[in-house]
Amino acid sequence: MADGPESEDRRNFIRIAVIGGIGMIAAGAGSASVFIPPSIGDSAAPGPKPLVPMIKLGALAADKPLTLQLTLSVRDGWRVRNRTQTVYVLRTGDGEGAADFTALSSICSHAGCTIEHREDKFVCPCHGAEFELSGKVTKGPAPRDMDPLPVSIAEYQGAPWLYVDWQEFALGTEERIPGSSA
16 A cells, blocks of 8 residues: 555545534534424514513502503524513503503604603603603604504403503604514
Protein backbone atom coordinates (compact mmCIF):
# COMPACT_ATOMS: atom_id res chain seq x y z
CA MET A 1 0.00 0.00 0.00
CA ALA A 2 1.48 3.30 -1.09
CA ASP A 3 1.78 6.10 1.39
CA GLY A 4 2.19 9.03 -0.96
CA PRO A 5 0.51 12.39 -1.51
CA GLU A 6 -2.52 10.69 -3.10
CA SER A 7 -3.15 8.69 0.07
CA GLU A 8 -2.87 11.78 2.29
CA ASP A 9 -5.37 13.67 0.08
CA ARG A 10 -7.77 10.77 0.45
CA ARG A 11 -7.44 10.83 4.28
CA ASN A 12 -8.02 14.59 4.37
CA PHE A 13 -11.09 14.19 2.17
CA ILE A 14 -12.52 11.48 4.46
CA ARG A 15 -11.71 13.55 7.58
CA ILE A 16 -13.49 16.62 6.12
CA ALA A 17 -16.46 14.51 4.96
CA VAL A 18 -16.89 12.92 8.41
CA ILE A 19 -16.60 16.25 10.25
CA GLY A 20 -18.98 17.90 7.74
CA GLY A 21 -21.46 15.04 8.12
CA ILE A 22 -21.44 15.33 11.90
CA GLY A 23 -22.01 19.09 11.58
CA MET A 24 -24.95 18.54 9.21
CA ILE A 25 -26.54 16.01 11.58
CA ALA A 26 -26.16 18.40 14.54
CA ALA A 27 -27.64 21.31 12.58
CA GLY A 28 -30.52 19.14 11.38
CA ALA A 29 -31.34 17.94 14.88
CA GLY A 30 -31.38 21.50 16.21
CA SER A 31 -33.73 22.76 13.53
CA ALA A 32 -36.08 19.75 13.59
CA SER A 33 -38.28 21.46 16.19
CA VAL A 34 -39.22 24.08 13.59
CA PHE A 35 -41.22 21.43 11.76
CA ILE A 36 -43.01 20.06 14.82
CA PRO A 37 -46.33 21.91 15.37
CA PRO A 38 -47.31 23.06 18.88
CA SER A 39 -49.50 20.65 20.78
CA ILE A 40 -53.26 21.15 20.79
CA GLY A 41 -54.38 22.96 23.91
CA ASP A 42 -51.01 24.67 24.24
CA SER A 43 -51.48 27.60 26.62
CA ALA A 44 -49.51 29.82 24.26
CA ALA A 45 -51.44 29.11 21.07
CA PRO A 46 -51.01 31.73 18.33
CA GLY A 47 -52.44 35.14 19.20
CA PRO A 48 -53.75 36.40 22.54
CA LYS A 49 -56.67 34.78 24.30
CA PRO A 50 -59.82 36.53 23.01
CA LEU A 51 -61.18 37.46 26.43
CA VAL A 52 -59.07 38.30 29.45
CA PRO A 53 -60.45 38.27 33.01
CA MET A 54 -60.10 41.74 34.46
CA ILE A 55 -61.54 42.15 37.95
CA LYS A 56 -64.53 41.20 40.04
CA LEU A 57 -67.44 43.45 39.14
CA GLY A 58 -68.17 44.73 42.63
CA ALA A 59 -64.74 46.34 42.86
CA LEU A 60 -65.52 49.00 40.24
CA ALA A 61 -66.76 52.37 41.50
CA ALA A 62 -69.15 54.45 39.38
CA ASP A 63 -67.57 57.14 37.14
CA LYS A 64 -64.02 56.53 38.45
CA PRO A 65 -61.66 54.97 35.91
CA LEU A 66 -59.82 51.94 37.10
CA THR A 67 -56.35 51.47 35.60
CA LEU A 68 -55.68 47.82 34.85
CA GLN A 69 -52.68 46.06 33.36
CA LEU A 70 -53.48 43.42 30.78
CA THR A 71 -50.80 40.81 30.07
CA LEU A 72 -50.97 39.68 26.46
CA SER A 73 -49.20 36.48 25.44
CA VAL A 74 -48.32 36.21 21.78
CA ARG A 75 -46.55 33.38 20.00
CA ASP A 76 -43.81 34.87 17.84
CA GLY A 77 -42.71 31.96 15.66
CA TRP A 78 -41.83 29.36 18.28
CA ARG A 79 -41.38 31.51 21.35
CA VAL A 80 -43.97 33.17 23.56
CA ARG A 81 -43.66 36.87 24.22
CA ASN A 82 -45.59 38.62 26.98
CA ARG A 83 -46.30 42.30 26.99
CA THR A 84 -48.29 44.48 29.32
CA GLN A 85 -50.96 46.88 28.10
CA THR A 86 -52.88 49.45 30.15
CA VAL A 87 -56.68 49.50 29.92
CA TYR A 88 -59.06 51.92 31.63
CA VAL A 89 -62.38 50.47 32.83
CA LEU A 90 -65.30 52.67 33.91
CA ARG A 91 -68.64 51.73 35.43
CA THR A 92 -71.15 53.70 33.36
CA GLY A 93 -74.38 52.16 34.67
CA ASP A 94 -75.93 50.82 37.88
CA GLY A 95 -76.34 47.22 36.75
CA GLU A 96 -74.05 44.26 36.49
CA GLY A 97 -74.29 43.71 32.72
CA ALA A 98 -71.68 44.38 30.04
CA ALA A 99 -73.61 47.51 28.95
CA ASP A 100 -72.89 49.02 32.39
CA PHE A 101 -69.12 49.08 31.79
CA THR A 102 -66.79 50.75 29.31
CA ALA A 103 -63.21 49.74 28.59
CA LEU A 104 -60.87 52.19 26.85
CA SER A 105 -57.52 51.49 25.24
CA SER A 106 -54.68 53.61 26.63
CA ILE A 107 -53.03 53.86 23.18
CA CYS A 108 -53.30 57.41 21.84
CA SER A 109 -54.72 57.54 18.31
CA HIS A 110 -52.19 60.22 17.34
CA ALA A 111 -48.79 58.52 17.69
CA GLY A 112 -49.34 55.47 19.90
CA CYS A 113 -48.14 56.91 23.22
CA THR A 114 -49.70 55.64 26.47
CA ILE A 115 -52.50 57.90 27.67
CA GLU A 116 -52.46 58.64 31.42
CA HIS A 117 -55.35 59.25 33.83
CA ARG A 118 -54.99 62.60 35.61
CA GLU A 119 -57.65 63.81 38.03
CA ASP A 120 -60.87 64.14 35.99
CA LYS A 121 -59.48 63.55 32.48
CA PHE A 122 -57.10 61.49 30.36
CA VAL A 123 -53.92 63.11 28.98
CA CYS A 124 -51.39 61.96 26.40
CA PRO A 125 -47.98 63.01 27.76
CA CYS A 126 -46.28 62.91 24.34
CA HIS A 127 -48.12 65.67 22.47
CA GLY A 128 -50.69 67.03 24.95
CA ALA A 129 -53.95 65.50 23.67
CA GLU A 130 -56.71 65.50 26.29
CA PHE A 131 -59.81 63.34 26.66
CA GLU A 132 -62.92 63.36 28.85
CA LEU A 133 -63.48 60.39 31.15
CA SER A 134 -65.85 59.05 28.49
CA GLY A 135 -62.88 58.93 26.10
CA LYS A 136 -64.05 61.85 23.93
CA VAL A 137 -61.14 63.95 22.64
CA THR A 138 -61.28 67.56 23.89
CA LYS A 139 -57.84 68.77 22.77
CA GLY A 140 -55.71 67.58 19.84
CA PRO A 141 -53.58 66.46 18.14
CA ALA A 142 -55.35 63.09 18.61
CA PRO A 143 -57.49 62.63 15.47
CA ARG A 144 -60.23 60.60 17.22
CA ASP A 145 -61.61 59.65 20.64
CA MET A 146 -59.97 56.98 22.77
CA ASP A 147 -60.66 53.54 21.32
CA PRO A 148 -63.38 51.62 23.17
CA LEU A 149 -62.84 47.90 23.68
CA PRO A 150 -65.66 45.33 23.70
CA VAL A 151 -66.52 43.97 27.15
CA SER A 152 -68.53 40.98 28.32
CA ILE A 153 -69.48 39.36 31.60
CA ALA A 154 -68.68 35.71 32.28
CA GLU A 155 -68.14 33.42 35.24
CA TYR A 156 -64.59 33.00 36.48
CA GLN A 157 -63.83 30.96 39.59
CA GLY A 158 -67.53 30.86 40.48
CA ALA A 159 -68.17 34.63 40.29
CA PRO A 160 -69.08 37.06 37.50
CA TRP A 161 -66.05 38.87 36.11
CA LEU A 162 -65.59 41.54 33.51
CA TYR A 163 -63.68 40.50 30.39
CA VAL A 164 -62.24 42.73 27.69
CA ASP A 165 -61.54 41.84 24.07
CA TRP A 166 -58.17 43.51 23.38
CA GLN A 167 -57.79 45.22 20.01
CA GLU A 168 -55.40 47.68 18.45
CA PHE A 169 -56.27 50.28 15.84
CA ALA A 170 -54.40 52.20 13.15
CA LEU A 171 -52.74 55.39 14.34
CA GLY A 172 -53.08 58.88 12.90
CA THR A 173 -56.51 58.45 11.29
CA GLU A 174 -59.93 59.81 12.19
CA GLU A 175 -61.45 56.49 11.18
CA ARG A 176 -61.12 53.60 13.65
CA ILE A 177 -59.39 50.92 11.55
CA PRO A 178 -58.70 47.60 13.32
CA GLY A 179 -55.04 46.61 13.33
CA SER A 180 -53.10 43.86 15.04
CA SER A 181 -54.34 42.29 18.26
CA ALA A 182 -51.04 41.98 20.02
